[in-house]
Amino acid sequence: MLKKYYLSALALPLVLSSTWLQAEPDEQQWQTYNTAALEQQILPGYQALETHLDTLHGRLETYCSGQVDSSQLSEVHQAYRESMDAWQAIQHVQFGPVSLFMRNYALHYWPDKRGTGARQVRSALNQTETEYDAEYFREASVSLQGFPAMERVLFAPEAKSLLMPGQNYCRFAEGLSQHMLTTASEINQEWQEEQKQQMLQPESSQYFASHKAAAVPLMKSLVEPLLVIEDYKLDYVLGDSPEEARWKRSESWRSGQTLSNLQINLRSLQQLYSGLEPVNIKTLLAAEGEEDFAEKIDRQFDHLQKQLAAMSPPDRPQLDQKLDRQLRELETGISDLYEQLELAMGVLNIQLGFNSRDGD
Structure with a gap:
């Protein structure tokens, strides 16, 4: 390189x-570009991620409650794929709220070259007395918190037989989907309430000295x-x-x-x-x-x-x-x-x- x-x-x-x-380019041009990037990609991108993760969580809750036939696992799979698509569409933005508290890695720790995630997911699924609640995932390794861990559970060869109401696969998947949804919601809210203003009004921000400076992280996100x-x-x-x-x-x-x-x-x-x-x-x-x-x-x-x-x-x-x-x-x-x-x-x-x- x-x-x-x-x-x-x-x-x-x-x-x-x-x-x-x-x-x-002058300051007005950079201000116009920054506004377009925020309103046409970043803000709708994080909103889409939250929306799709909300759908995934809802479908997992329904599936794992036993209210649907096991053949409808395909609907959960589709919700996962749509959520992953939404993440891939905004994955290049590695600044702002997504970078706080390692949220970017919590959503998507990959590649896992040493197989850490596989071992930790297997171990987590064997803990029969564990509550896979918000506290569990807040303290869990990033290998257990995001898309790769969810994919291992939902698309495992044995998923159809093990994703059963009350069983570990379902309890873990439901807890993880709620954690991912909460994370995406926090990112989306912080962009709407704080980061947007910092990007568009650099004169009142402690992070950017100008509209051109505010465009630099967007240029990094491009290159x-x-x-x-x-x-x-x-x-x-x-x-x-x-x-x-x-x-x-x-x-x-x-x-x-x-x-x-x-x-x-x-x-x-x-x-x-x-x-x-x-x-x-x-x-x-x-x-x-x-x-x-x-x-x-x-x-x-x-x-x-x-x-x-x-x-x-x-x-x-x-x-x-x-x-x-x-x-x-x-x-x-x-x-x-x-x-x-x-x-x-x-x-x-x-x-x-x-x-x-x-x-x-």
Whole structure:
């Protein structure tokens, strides 16, 4: 990753050659962008997460009360998948209330390279006298608090026979869904009541000195998640060769959402880049005289989505040659997009600051 960073830095003067004398976006433009990002993505994103988790909790309560036939586990599965989709749509926002009290990790501790979560979930399900209440999950390891733990319970091969009223699987799943809902509700409420004002009124905030400064965490949310996708969601799965690739290392493989997660991630990032109205990063770049460069980035987003749309998940732990090749090509494309967006930040005179992943 360090080599990539230096290559981007060396390429920067080439991109800026026609624009360096022009004025960067002004405060009004950044204020308009920040408002659009909040009102069109972040606030509705957290509201959607809370809504879907509320549905998941309600369906689990109904299912585990014995009021429905066990064949209706599919409705619980669907509620889980919709909740995970909502999380993937806002997962790139790693600042503000979601970062307080490690809520981001509590919602989604992954990847679990040492298998800690699997061991802890098995241990939790064997504690017959345990009350899986709010206090239990507040003090529990992050491996027990979020989507991966819920997925292990709901999509385990034995789930249909063990998710029974009064039994540990149901008691744990109900308690966990309530904890996840509470967490999402707190994040949503704090954005509405506090973080929104700090972002939109930096003059009265102790965190941001200007509208441009308030835009920096949004720019981080656009650029840095690509490294997470590349390193964790792709490279960790693929390894250095086809022989090392393991689909069971992929995010959400149990629920069958690995590829859709990537599609949703990229869709959300592209919205931050070019989908907001009336101002977005693409229009800001164009205003700096970089119309062609701005369009090139947008086309790269489209190209990556087309690559993903052509993929099908494997039906066994090993990847076939076609999918392995497709994912490695996608990884290269993600890397290229990351470099392009880094250059775009230079055009806009945005300094993202130190990223611990640059030296990986």
